Amino acid sequence: MSNAAANVMINVRIFERPSAHVLIIAWREAGRCCYSEQRWERTKASEAGVCALSGEAIAPGQPVFKPVGDPAPLNQKARIAESSVRDIVEPDDVLA
Template sequence: MIIIQFLEKPSERKLLLSWREPARCNYTEQLWTLRKAPNATTCALSGEKIRRGDHVYSPVGQPLNRSKCIRAEAVQLP
């Protein structure tokens, strides 16, 4: 089970979050950026389908969770 905690939104296109995936990876402060999904996949937060070209947040760099995406519409921050 993946545990995601939103920490802050430093800009319109960036998110800082905590990502915990037992037995795989743990990132206490991971930067994610807004982009278009390169492939069809599933949102790590909502479980909804993501189509190629949808706006998603994904991790910056080459972390172990680099293939994961979060639908931009699923992010609800004050």
């Protein structure tokens, strides 16, 4: 996905979804930051935005995932709409 405002290429890859509330993501933003196994947690959007994965609009109060960490990651304002990852299987959904 490209951030048109800054003309920066962002590459997002979802590695796993260990639970309904957590994603493990690879985030690469040329010239700014690179996270190979970044934890994102589910929350509600506090403001309008754009999904980093699908490009769809995000409304305040919509379920989203955001990056977490201490110290705060450089991409801390990024969001992924929960609706963009609904089809990703959680561990409990996999048959043994």
